[in-house]
Amino acid sequence: MTEQPDSTDSTDQSGSNDANGSVPRTTVSIPSEIELPDLLDFYERQTAEHTQIHEFYENLDEGRLTTTRCLECGETHYPPRIVCPECMSDDLEYVDLPHEGELFAFSESRGGTPLGYHDTSPFVVAIVDLGEVKLSARIDDARYDDLEIGDPVSLKIVDIDDGTERERVFYRFEPRGEEQ
Amino acid sequence: MTRNVAIVGGGQTSWGDRDASWKDLAQEGGKATFDAVPDIGPEDIEGLFVGAVQPERFAFQSHVAPMVAELLGIDVTKMIARTELACASGQAALRYAWLAIAAGQLDVALVLGVEKMNLGKEQMPEMQASMSNVLDREFDGVNGLSAPPFFAWYAQRHMHEYGTTREQLSQVAAKNKSNAAKTDFAQFQREIEPEDVTESPEIAPPLHLYDCSGITDGASGVIVMSEEKAREVTDTPAWITGSGQSSMAGNSINNLPSYDGWPQAREASQEAYDQAGIEDPLKEIDVAEVHDCFSISEIIEYEELGWVERGEGGQFIEDGRSHLDGDIAVNPRGGLLGCGHPLGATGVSQALEITNQFQGTVSSDRQVEDATTGLIHNLSGSASVHSVMTLGRDPQ
Numbered sequence: 001m002t003e004q005p006d007s008t009d010s011t012d013q014s015g016s017n018d019a020n021g022s023v024p025r026t027t028v029s030i031p032s033e034i035e036l037p038d039l040l041d042f043y044e045r046q047t048a049e050h051t052q053i054h055e056f057y058e059n060l061d062e063g064r065l066t067t068t069r070c071l072e073c074g075e076t077h078y079p080p081r082i083v084c085p086e087c088m089s090d091d092l093e094y095v096d097l098p099h100e101g102e103l104f105a106f107s108e109s110r111g112g113t114p115l116g117y118h119d120t121s122p123f124v125v126a127i128v129d130l131g132e133v134k135l136s137a138r139i140d141d142a143r144y145d146d147l148e149i150g151d152p153v154s155l156k157i158v159d160i161d162d163g164t165e166r167e168r169v170f171y172r173f174e175p176r177g178e179e180q
Numbered sequence: 181m182t183r184n185v186a187i188v189g190g191g192q193t194s195w196g197d198r199d200a201s202w203k204d205l206a207q208e209g210g211k212a213t214f215d216a217v218p219d220i221g222p223e224d225i226e227g228l229f230v231g232a233v234q235p236e237r238f239a240f241q242s243h244v245a246p247m248v249a250e251l252l253g254i255d256v257t258k259m260i261a262r263t264e265l266a267c268a269s270g271q272a273a274l275r276y277a278w279l280a281i282a283a284g285q286l287d288v289a290l291v292l293g294v295e296k297m298n299l300g301k302e303q304m305p306e307m308q309a310s311m312s313n314v315l316d317r318e319f320d321g322v323n324g325l326s327a328p329p330f331f332a333w334y335a336q337r338h339m340h341e342y343g344t345t346r347e348q349l350s351q352v353a354a355k356n357k358s359n360a361a362k363t364d365f366a367q368f369q370r371e372i373e374p375e376d377v378t379e380s381p382e383i384a385p386p387l388h389l390y391d392c393s394g395i396t397d398g399a400s401g402v403i404v405m406s407e408e409k410a411r412e413v414t415d416t417p418a419w420i421t422g423s424g425q426s427s428m429a430g431n432s433i434n435n436l437p438s439y440d441g442w443p444q445a446r447e448a449s450q451e452a453y454d455q456a457g458i459e460d461p462l463k464e465i466d467v468a469e470v471h472d473c474f475s476i477s478e479i480i481e482y483e484e485l486g487w488v489e490r491g492e493g494g495q496f497i498e499d500g501r502s503h504l505d506g507d508i509a510v511n512p513r514g515g516l517l518g519c520g521h522p523l524g525a526t527g528v529s530q531a532l533e534i535t536n537q538f539q540g541t542v543s544s545d546r547q548v549e550d551a552t553t554g555l556i557h558n559l560s561g562s563a564s565v566h567s568v569m570t571l572g573r574d575p576q
C-alpha cells in the first residue's frame with residue numbers, strides 16, 4: 001500500500017483493527033509551509049534565460065514602458081510578442097508607449113481578491129487608455145469613490161521584493177498629481 | 181451535420197459548499213445521471229467527455245477523464261477527453277460529444293462536468309488566484325484582476341455608454357436568485373428583492389455580493405445519443421439543433437473587441453441560429469439558460485444574443501421580459517447567480533435544465549409552458565470566447 005497524504009482536516013483515524021495493536025504505525029511529515037513557488041507567482045521570470053521578451057522588462061527597469069511593433073506590417077502589439085499575430089513576422093522592434101493615459105474603466109477589488117494581493121485589498125484596478133493600447137493596471141494612491149472615467153493617470157514602476165536576491169519590476173499607474 | 185443528436189436526460193449533485201472531494205462529486209454526479217436514465221448504464225457508454233476547469237489546482241489531480249471512467253466503471257471504447265475552456269468547459273464537452281455522435285463516430289456518450297472549488301476560507305485567495313489566470317497571467321492576472329472587477333468594468337462601461345441603471349442590475353440578480361428558490365440543487369435558495377442587492381457588501385463596485393455568482397462545488401451529467409439510439413430510450417429528448425462558438429483573437433485586455441459588449445456572442449449565436457433555422461430568436465426561443473456570472477453579463481447577453489438592440493438590455497429586464505412568464509424565460513433554474521457556478525459543470529447543468537423543461541420534469545413553479553425551443557450560452561475567461569447551443573423538442 002502506498003501512503004496517501006490526507007489533504008482534509010480529518011483527524012479521526014478510525015479503523016476496525018484498533019484493538020489489535022499489531023499493525024505498525026508511524027508518523028510521516030510533510031511541509032506545512034512552502035516558500036511562494038514560481039508556479040504560484042503572478043510575476044513572470046523576467047530575464048533572458050526565461051523569456052524572449054526580457055527587453056520589455058529591461059526597458060521597464062530603466063523607467064520606460066515599451067512594447068513591440070512589427071517591422072513587416074507596422075502593427076503595434078500589447079502585450080509584447082516575439083511573433084506578430086497579424087502577419088507572422090518575427091522581425092519586431094521595441095517602441096515607447098506613453099507614460100500618461102486616462103482611466104477608461106475601473107473598479108476596486110474588495111472581495112474575492114487573489115493570493116498575494118488579498119492583504120492589500122481594497123485596491124483599484126483599471127483599464128488605462130494609452131491611446132494606441134489599452135492595458136489593465138493597478139492604480140495606486142486612489143479610492144474608487146474619488147475616481148471618474150477619463151481621469152488622467154501616470155506611470156509608476158514597482159520593484160518586486162520576493163524575499164530573494166532576484167530583482168524584478170512591474171508597472172502601475174497613479175492619479176496624475178496636478179489634477180487631484 | 182450528418183446525424184441528429186439528442187440529450188436524453190441526466191442528473192446532478194446538490195451544489196454549494198459541499199463536504200465532498202472532487203472524486204466524491206464525480207461519483208455522485210455520475211450516479212445521479214445514470215439513475216435519471218434507467219435504460220442506460222455505464223456499460224452502454226462509448227464516449228466520455230469531462231468538463232473540468234482546474235482540477236490540477238483545486239484538487240491537485242490531472243488526467244481526470246480516465247479517473248471518471250474508473251470511478252463510474254465505464255470501459256470507454258470510442259472516445260475519451262477532458263475539456264478545458266474555463267467557464268464554458270461543460271458546454272465544450274457537450275459540443276464534442278455532439279460532434280462525435282453527429283459524425284457517426286459513436287452512439288452513446290456521457291458528458292459530465294465536475295468542479296470542486298470550496299477548499300476552506302484559508303485557501304480562498306489561492307483559489308481566486310488560480311481563477312484570475314484565465315486572462316493573461318503575466319499582464320492581467322498580475323494586477324490582482326479577478327473576475328468581479330473585470331465584470332465591474334463592463335457594468336461601468338455599459339452604464340456609461342447606454343445609461344443602464346444600477347436598479348436594472350439588481351433586477352437581474354433578484355430574478356435569478358429568486359428563481360433558484362425553486363431549484364432543489366441550487367446553492368442559493370433564498371428569494372431576494374432588488375433592494376437587497378445594493379444592501380449586500382460591495383465586492384467590486386458597482387457590483388455587490390448579490391451581483392456575483394458563487395464559489396461552488398458540484399457535478400452535472402447528461403447522456404447524449406444518436407437519433408436511432410435515443411428513440412429507444414425516450415420520446416421526449418432535447419435535440420441539439422445548433423452549436424456555435426466565436427473568439428476574436430483577443431484574450432488579454434488590449435485585444436478585446438469591446439468593453440461594453442460581446443460581439444463574439446453575437447457571432448456564436450448567429451452561427452447556432454443558422455444551423456437551427458431560427459430566424460427571429462426573440463419570438464422563437466421559449467427558454468434560455470445564459471451565463472449570468474455577474475448580473476451585468478445577462479443584460480449584455482439579451483443584446484448580443486440578438487433579442488434586443490445594443491443598449492436596450494437594461495430595459496428588457498425592467499419590463500420583465502426575461503421573467504418566467506416573459507418573452508423568453510431566462511435562467512428559470514436560477515442561473516449562475518442562484519445555482520452557483522461549479523465552472524466545468526455549469527454548461528452541462530444548463531443543458532439538463534432545458535432538457536427537463538422539455539420533458540416537464542422540473543419543479544412545477546419554474547416550468548415554462550409549452551417550451552419547444554431552448555438555448556444555452558456560456559462565456560469564458562475574459563469573455564473572449566462565447567459558446568451557444570440551441571435545443572429543440574423536435575429534431576428540426
Ligand SMILES: CC(C)(COP(=O)(O)OP(=O)(O)OC[C@H]1O[C@@H](n2cnc3c(N)ncnc32)[C@H](O)[C@@H]1OP(=O)(O)O)[C@@H](O)C(=O)NCCC(=O)NCCS
Nearest residue numbers: 111112267304327328368383389390392393394395473521
Ligand atoms: C463574490 C465572492 C467574492 C464572495 O466570496 P466571499 O467574500 O469569500 O464570501 P463568503 O464565502 O465569505 O460568504 C459570505 C456570505 O455570503 C454568501 N455568499 C457568498 N457568495 C455569494 C453569492 N455569490 N451570492 C449570494 N450569497 C453569497 C455566503 O453564503 C455567506 O453567507 P453567510 O454569511 O450567511 O454564511 C465569491 O463568491 C466570488 O468570487 N464569486 C465569483 C465567482 C467567479 O468569479 N466565477 C467565475 C465567473 S466568470
Ligand SMILES: [Zn+2]
Nearest residue numbers: 070073084087
Ligand atoms: Zn506584422
